[in-house]
Amino acid sequence: MKSQVLKIVKIGSSILSDRAVLQGFLKDFSSLTGLKVLVHGGGQHATELAEQLNVKVRMVDGRRITCEDTLEIITMSYAGRINKDIVAQLQGMDCNAMGFTGADGNLIEAIKRPPSPIDFGFVGDVIAVNRVLLNQLLGLEITPVFCALTHDSNGTLLNTNADTIASELALNLASSYKTELYYCFDQPGVMESLDDPDSLISEIDPESFEKMKKKKQVSDGMIPKLDNCMHALKHNVDKIFIGNHNLLKPEFETFTTIHKG
């Protein structure tokens, strides 16, 4: 049944903001064999654009408060500038990419987050992934490229965390494919101490994660990310890899693998 592997790869601002790094990364991504999906954020570009357009950037707990002007800016940035640049580049690398928000084909439906305790504005939490259409698109050998926008099915786009989009896609498609999640960011993986590059933790499973949390061997910022990973494993995602922009290189070995143990 689940013979095919599906790789879902998420990239963040540290890769997107350096043209040469992005190009190298997309080269590695386009070389991956089999089915694949790319998910990207773009917070840094959106913040720069907001500054140029004199729209105030407001963050609470590292999350962007998304007023109407901010929604317009991230739509221009994520779905326009960044998504289409990636799609065009991948096409130039013989990868048949197609760029999406969650509104396109109703691929990812979300619900606007309630305004209490914090009113994040146009921010959405995923409630449904259109598995049927995604399977059909993958069947046409299309490589979906998702930006961090979903919709409420009622005409409104919603800002949704790209990490969450990647894990929601992975766990919703885990019934059809052997699903692997790749998180590429600005660190070599999960670290015991951010100051010490030698403190990379190469393997984590649910049991060791609980121990690490108790012993405070993992930074606070990393805990929600890892909680998210544990949730994905519980929902039949096969494996999760966390590393820097070299993560997809075939010979590269410096990263963290998260598995069921």
Next chain:
Amino acid sequence: MKSQVLKIVKIGSSILSDRAVLQGFLKDFSSLTGLKVLVHGGGQHATELAEQLNVKVRMVDGRRITCEDTLEIITMSYAGRINKDIVAQLQGMDCNAMGFTGADGNLIEAIKRPPSPIDFGFVGDVIAVNRVLLNQLLGLEITPVFCALTHDSNGTLLNTNADTIASELALNLASSYKTELYYCFDQPGVMESLDDPDSLISEIDPESFEKMKKKKQVSDGMIPKLDNCMHALKHNVDKIFIGNHNLLKPEFETFTTIHKG
């Protein structure tokens, strides 16, 4: 063979720039039965955004000179802000829209226009439409929404006139469907005199068009548009309709029909 009708509808800035008009128009579009494609420009929004970002807008013969900064602006405007807003609105009207540039799925390939006699910059002329994939997407009951961007298949997005995208889609799909083209703009149709609303020409065929040109019964600005229509008819597009934002309303009768005669 060609039993199915495919309606390709192009809208311009006059519809896009008025939120209520756009919403009404999309309601009419979503109510169209059968297969349909929407194509939009967005020059007015792009010009406003360029002004806000202090990027000079340069036009020659009504065409935008597309430098690198301008390409970035129109990508944010056309593919981001305008395209995704339309897609989300259509989804709210139960129309399964999916937004595209020509780079997505390699749907529309273009070649950068030679820099002589005028260097238009990143402007592309269509060389190929991916009929196979478009047929597959239409078969999945997806409604494609194209913005006025194509790509060179080598990593670069290109600015391409939305009227041309609509007619290229229509004539490339004319072998698979009975294809109808709808141009919706700020006038009731083709006029003998722009000042006189009663001078609407309700029907045009290739023969009458030649006569009109000789008698100078049609404004200079309209001639390239109509030449384009004649080209589409010659390539088996079935019928072309030109009118204002009410063109898709079932009971509406004030527009121009262009047919083979």
